[in-house]
Each structure stands twice: as C-alpha cells, then as structure tokens.
Amino acid sequence: MLKGVPSSMGDEYPLNMTTLLRHAAGTFPTSEIVHRRLDESWARTDYAGMLRRVSQLAHALDSLDITPGTTVGVLDWNHLRHLELYFGVPSVGAVMLQLNIRLAPTDLVYVVDHSEAQWIFVDESLLSVAESLADKVNVRGWVVMTDKPSSEISTSLENVYFYEDLLAGQSEEYDFQFIEETSAAYAGYTTGTTGRPKGVYYSHRSMYLHTLGLISALKIDYLDCVMPVTPMFHAVSWGFPQGAVGAGTKIVLPGRFSADNIGFVAEALVEENVTVANGAPALFAPMLEYLRQLPEAPDLSNTRLVSGSTEPPLSLMKGFSDLTGADVIHGYGASETSPLVSYNWRLKAELADLPEAEKWDLKRYQGLPILGTEIKVVGPENEELPHDGKSMGEVLIRGPWIARSYPKLDDNDERFHEGWWRSGDVGVITPEGYLKLTDRLKDVIKSGGEWISSIDMENAIMDHPKVLEAAVIGVPDEKYQERPVAFVVGRDGAEVTKEDVYEVLADRFAKWQLPDEVVVSQELPRTSVGKLEKKRLRAEWQSN
Amino acid sequence: MLKGVPSSMGDEYPLNMTTLLRHAAGTFPTSEIVHRRLDESWARTDYAGMLRRVSQLAHALDSLDITPGTTVGVLDWNHLRHLELYFGVPSVGAVMLQLNIRLAPTDLVYVVDHSEAQWIFVDESLLSVAESLADKVNVRGWVVMTDKPSSEISTSLENVYFYEDLLAGQSEEYDFQFIEETSAAYAGYTTGTTGRPKGVYYSHRSMYLHTLGLISALKIDYLDCVMPVTPMFHAVSWGFPQGAVGAGTKIVLPGRFSADNIGFVAEALVEENVTVANGAPALFAPMLEYLRQLPEAPDLSNTRLVSGSTEPPLSLMKGFSDLTGADVIHGYGASETSPLVSYNWRLKAELADLPEAEKWDLKRYQGLPILGTEIKVVGPENEELPHDGKSMGEVLIRGPWIARSYPKLDDNDERFHEGWWRSGDVGVITPEGYLKLTDRLKDVIKSGGEWISSIDMENAIMDHPKVLEAAVIGVPDEKYQERPVAFVVGRDGAEVTKEDVYEVLADRFAKWQLPDEVVVSQELPRTSVGKLEKKRLRAEWQSN
Structure with missing residues (x-):
C-alpha cells in the first residue's frame, strides 16, 4: 500500500455507531419512533427520548461490567428495546450478538459458545428459548426485557436481571467515549445448508460506511419514515435501523409478527406514511394481499420496498406498483456483506427505451453495485x-x-x-x-467445461403450462463431468413428458445443454423454511 | 479511545479517490463528461474514456518520477485536464496542490515554497502567471496543458513538458495501487484577511467521506448531471467533481469563465439538463439575469443550486425559484471543512406550517449539519x-x-x-x-458581558428607506469594554439622523444595545474584492 504526505484533517476521528444517534438526537430530537409492544399496543417516543434511554442503558451496562471485549447476545423481535441495544451495546465498546431465534437449538448453543457471549438479553416472549439454552451455555447472566413488573415474570433462569429495573434511576446523560473504529459493534452467525454457523463481526467502521451507502442509494433523509420489517435478529437488520437513525427519519418498529400475522404491519405502513421498508418476498407478499383487501388502495408512490434474500417475483413487483405505486427494489447481499452490495432501483438513462416487458425483467436483476x-x-x-x-x-x-x-x-x-x-x-x-x-455455485451444472444455469433451466421449464414445479441438478458423468437431470411436478397431476420439457427449452438452450433425463415426481424435497433441497435430490439420484 | 473485539470485515480496505473513478468507469462507463475548451468549443467524453486518460496520466506521472510524497501544483480553470489531475495525481499517492490564480503573486510564491511543490501543471492561458513565479520558486519542472501542438507554444519557462506529449503513447491501463487512506490527496491554502495563507491537506479518507456526505445530502445519483461552477482552484471545488464521479453522474465542465462572461454557463445549465451545480451568489446572480432574458423561462424544477461562501440574497433564491423552479440551497463551510458542514434544503416537517415569509427567512440560515x-x-x-x-x-x-x-x-x-x-x-x-x-467573531460587539451582532444591526439599519449602506463596529469603552458605533451611507445623498437609525432599531434591539454614535459617510471602505473592511473603520475611529 502506498503512503503519501500526511493530511491535516480529522483522520483520527473514528466512525462510530454512537455518532449516528448523537447526530439524530441533536439535529432531529423530535423525529418520532413509533413502536408496537408485546401486548399489541402502539407507543411513541422520539430521538431525544431514545438518547436518554440509551444513556441509561449505557450506565446499566457499566453496572453489569459489560465493557470493551464483552459480547452480549440478544433474543428479541423488532421491539424498541432491541433498537436501544443496537446503539447501547456498541456505545460502551461491547459487541451485540444477534441470536437468530429460528436456529436449531444445538446451533444456538454453538453460537453462544463460539462467540463467548457473556450475557444474554431476552424478550419475555422468548424466555422458553433462553431457558432451553440455560444449562448448555456458560454465561454470566440473563437480562429479561418486559413491560410488566419484574415480580410478574417467573423463569427458571439463574442470575436474572430485568432491563427496566437496571435502567430505572440511571442518569439520562452519558459521556460516550470514542471507540476505535475497527472494533466490532455487532456479530451475527450465518446459516448455510452445510456446516456450522459462521461468525461475522461487523466493525463500527464497516457499519458506518454501510449506513452511508444505504442512505445514498435509497436517498433517505429526515422527511422519510423507515420501517424495519426484516427481523432485527437477521443480518444486522440489513443496516436499516442504523440508516434510519443516521438520516434522522421517523421509525416504525412493528414488534412481533409473522408472515401469517402481518396485516397490522401493512396497516402501519399506510397509517404512519412509511416511505422505506425492507423484507423478504415471503413477508411482502402477504402484506400486498392485505392491502388488496382494503376498500381503497393506498397511495404509496413515494415508498421504496427493499426486497432481499431471494429474487422478488414479478407478480410482487408489479402488484405493489399497480395497486399502490410503491417501488419494490431488489437488493442483493448476504450476512457477510453487511448486507447491501447492489440494488436495482431507478433504471439507467441509456435503458429508458427498452420495451416495458424487458424493463420488468431487468428489474429482477441484482442491479448496480453500491459505491x-x-x-x-x-x-x-x-x-x-x-x-x-x-x-x-x-x-x-x-x-x-x-x-x-x-x-x-x-x-x-x-x-x-x-x-x-x-x-x-x-x-x-x-x-x-x-x-x-x-x-x-454448488447447483450450477458443469458439463464439458461449460456451465449450465440450473435456475435458468428451471424457470424455463416452469413456463410450460403443464408444469407446477421443476428442479434441475447436475449428476456425475464420466465423459462430461456432469450432465443435467430435471425433476418436474405436473400441475393438477398432469403427466409431463421429456418431449414437453424439450419443447419449452428448445428456443433458449443449446442441444447439448438439454437434460439427459426428465423425472416426474409427486413433490420436490424442501427444507423446514421451504427452500428447495437439491442435496437430497442428488443423493436420491445417486442411490437409485 | 476504547478498543473492543476485532471485527472480521474489510477494515483495511482503504477509502481512496481512485475507487470513485474505478466505480464510475466500471458501472457507468457511458455517462458523459461534457467540457468546454479554451477555444470555446465544446467536446464530449465519458467515464470509460476518462479512466483511459487518467491511466495514461498515471504512467506519465511515473515517468516524471512523481511518487508518494511529491506535491504537484495546478494552475487551471474548470477544464477536462483539471478533472483528470483531480484523480490522476492522488492515484499515484502524490498531492494535488490547488493554486488559486486570484492570490497576490507574493502569496502564490509563498504557497509553492511552503508546500514544497516540485511540479506545476499550467494551462496555456495562465502561462504568464507561471512565468511570473518562475524565478522566485524552486520546482523541478513545468507541464503545459494545451490543445495546440506544443511547437506553437512559446514560453520563458525552463524544464517545460507538455501534458499531451507526456500522455501520448502511454498504456490506457494502469495497475492502481491502494493508498493509505490518511495520505493527503489534495492541498489548498486559505486566504484570511490577516496573515499568510494557511495550508489544508485533505486526505483520501476525508475527501471520500465528504463525497458520501455530499451525495447523501443532495441525493445525487447516476440520473443527475453535475456542473462544478465554483472554480476548481477553490477549496477542492467543494468536493463536487468527486461527488459527481462517485455517483456516476454526467458532468458538465464550463472551462474558463468569469462573472462578466457567464451567459454560456447558464446556457449549458439549461441545454445539458444540469440538475446539481455549485457557486457563490456572485456567480449565480448573473446566471439568473441571463436566464431572465431568454424568450422562454427554462424548467429547472429538479435542479439544486448549492450556494456558498456568503449568505445567498433572498432575491437570488426567490428569483431562481419563481423563474425556473430551481432550488437555491445554502451550504456552509470553509476550506478547512472540505467544505460542506451544513446545508439548508428541504424544510423539516415540523416547520411546514410556518408562514411563507418565515420559511424564506429560514432558508437563509446555514442549515442542518450533515451526518x-x-x-x-x-x-x-x-x-x-x-x-x-x-x-x-x-x-x-x-x-x-x-x-x-x-x-x-x-x-x-x-x-x-x-x-x-x-x-x-x-x-x-x-x-x-x-x-x-x-x-x-472579530466583528461582534462585546458590550457589558453580552454580544451584539454587528450584521443583524446592519441589516436592520438598511431596512430604513433612507439608508443605502451601513456598517456597525465595536469601539473600545472603559466601562462596557466595547460599544457599538454605526456608519451609514444615505440613499441618493439623503441625510440620515441618529433618530432615523434608533427608530428602525427600536423593535429589534434593547435600549442598551443601540449604537452610541451614528456617523454619516460618503462611502464605506471595501477591499479589492468588495468585502467591507471593518478593520479600516476601526482604525479611522481610533485615529479621530
């Protein structure tokens, strides 16, 4: 690395998460934070109030001897206290560890062990998860987060403290210290389909720069209203809480919800004039269904819905656009990338003349890299x-x-x-x-030195009216290394033939790329969260 | 400074100016750069072309042994080669030194000496400035920038090279190295009213972060078109070239112009659909006058004009808004601040109900701090x-x-x-x-432990119909430390009395704040650039 003349600017001023909150509270003290509690009631505070609470929290963390080097696990939904922890834990130099409540119990134990977490903060509603971990992990103590008096909570946990009791009476001012910017502020563990979860430790610097990237890409400012729909225990909530606080926007926190019970989230989107939200298609799809049932379609023409984790279906993007004017923006990333890498929002000027259908097709791409x-x-x-x-x-x-x-x-x-x-x-x-x-990479079919996209082929096969589902895998081949094999499920029990499949692939694939075999199945193997399990298909093929 | 657990992110990936250009050329290769040459013709290139030229420039700098640690002075207008130097010089780890052509010759010599600049790149039109420095500074050589064949240039400079000759034949690819981010990329010297110019050395890091701040604050993206109107030899051009390249926008470079010859700049603003420009009111005011004379008022409703250096007059802000829909945004900063510190664009939601006149008054404020x-x-x-x-x-x-x-x-x-x-x-x-x-600070009147704003009082006095100009200074006082004295110039020779002044101040100032004396003058002392010289007023008062 080259090294030039030293500068005279504030290069040692570190990029810190605390700076975002101090900025919000100083410049946008009255911007609202609207949040849903566990009892389903809504409440309101603002950035001035949040800074006071986070100051109290920092004192409380001091009192528990949570210091630089300490890792603090959190089990919570998208609640206000979770947001406070997003800023409070890093503010004292400690690491906030996201505990994904959807992980298998053994994986959760592994994560707590591997990260050497010393404390776990747990929402009242997730006490059973904490209790199931308690005798398998070695932590100093537990902090229960509840709106009830602590006397009403019964738990088998030992060394238990209560969040509100810890904060009560603490000073509402705290002398936040600067933190070396390469110190970790957050940690999360990724869950692949193979192997143990892998740790990702986000620095103050990396999250700060990600925040600036997010704010620029989505043009977020203090007139916006941000709702983090993605669970706050996933991939640093995609950096949306930090982006909201950094830009001084109003925030709406939907608390606890699920894809089956998401109507009130859609309602809040409309009622609170949310202009920026994030989520997987699996969450946005039922929200769209809810909005369809309203007597009058809401105007969300200023709203950017950042859709990630899988490619948003065309029906979702068009559906939101036609009904509400909202723009579904495909964002690409992973836990390892904080996560935003690229996004697909406003079409480049040079593409303005594309036919409408091609524009929609292009909108499904992962898009342009963020600066x-x-x-x-x-x-x-x-x-x-x-x-x-x-x-x-x-x-x-x-x-x-x-x-x-x-x-x-x-x-x-x-x-x-x-x-x-x-x-x-x-x-x-x-x-x-x-x-x-x-x-x-693990699904692409490597045949004769060339690659065949299994997904492209699956999508093409599913264009056949008789096909409900399709999966294409590569199977070992002596001559070509791998050859494609297609598994198809017929719509309403229809019989799908090899000829049907070849017919629909003819225009889009070369002859050598066509699958050697077409297997008609009753259903395709899926994981507990609905992901296609090609691993099992490959194993089944091998064993036959 | 606290130090926590190390992160696992790319914290050592440095924030470099080169990254901005690589991003633009990689993702927005066909975004245009429209530039006016010295012969007043317009030409066009794009980011792919710019990266090729900057690569050639980097090879040329290598050939001159310009390396990390070398400082390279530049004497140029807002030309394309100036933009190339903005990226080429920092790309090899060297420092680009801005030489303000408006400085007094002794100050320019001081700046070259103090910065230890070893090379000076000079536009053909500024050769006389370079020649006047030549025997007073100690540089290794000069590089002349011209569109003419070098044989047509005659100069008394020694060790002269020609920019285009240096680039010709160089490879259009360059292996850009990472640069330690606290290395200086640019240097400029500030000119106060007292003392010698002071150096400001901008690091790659500071300019990169400023770039992100600028892009976020003004919501700049690849659909925008940026025109740096502020001379590129002033305060890193307010970071606008970097902001434009970082966001991948189209760029319009107006070349050489002055406040007296700025019609074509206003014309380009309209013709090229410029959406973001910067400038002092002294430049925007004649541009507005030019636009007023067009047969049809242009629609600039998507254009943000960032006005800095002095408070934009209400007439300028309203004038642009009424005629074109353009938003004049007051930005605050200085050479020492890169320069953007605060800006005043979209009104906060909580102020939406202010009466129209108060909104306009508020728009003159320096605004909200940038994150x-x-x-x-x-x-x-x-x-x-x-x-x-x-x-x-x-x-x-x-x-x-x-x-x-x-x-x-x-x-x-x-x-x-x-x-x-x-x-x-x-x-x-x-x-x-x-x-x-x-x-x-040097003009505020410190009286009896309180401060009286000289500017507020001047503005108030100038509201009197008989008053053309006013200046208020603090004069020494035994009892109160200082007391205010007002100097006024009557409109059309009108006689202004102390009573007139007291009458217009009565509502806005306390009795103890009123000026002890009101002096009627024929004119007020001003510097060569038209700045009120209160120093001379104070000296005159003392000597009487």
Missing part, C-alpha cells in the same frame, strides 16, 4: 470475466463492509481469495454494469 | 451553549473531514480546541437544530 463495493465475476482460474452479459462465473465481492475472514474457522481459504469474499453465487455482469445471478 | 460533522456554539469559556436560537457564541466544528491543525504553523492553539476547529464565525443554533450565523 464502496466492488463486484467481479471470475472463471475457474479466478480470472475476471468481461461485462458482456454472457460470461458466467462466481461472484466475488470486496470493500470496506465485506467480510475478510471467518473468525476462529479453518476453511477461510475456500471462501476468500486475495481480499475478495467468494459469494458462492454464479452470475453475469451486463455491459450496462448490472449484476444478474444465474445460480448457486 | 459526520459536529457543530457546537460555545461561550467565552468554551462551554457549549443551548440550542435555543438565542445563545450566541463561536461556532466550533469537528469530524472526519474537518481540519485538525495547520501544517508547519505555530498559531494552531488559537484556531483549534480539543479536536474542534474554531471557525471564527459567531452564530446560534435553533431548537430545531438549524445553524444561523450572526457575525464574524
């Missing part, structure tokens, strides 16, 4: 492939908010290459600079 | 004053793009306090968080 992230697509020798929209390779990412290693793990060499993180995704970059994913 | 800058107003003991809109004190600023010292100068203690830069401005902060400047 600060570098994306490249590489071939088998890690050579960078051209931006031609055709050259398919693994997507590698680097930048100030992209992971550079997994702490305390020995498979780092497989997942990192010369400072770049290997996403495990396969994609292309178009001449206009758009990233488009075509597959997962 | 990343901290502003406080302090009293005589450096104690922070409340945000009550009344407590007047000196404005102190700190943050990652605010100066922390003046290199190689010994009056740092007077201008810095515990990491904060003393702006020398006097102001208040309103309960809504708006900064409003009321005076310069």
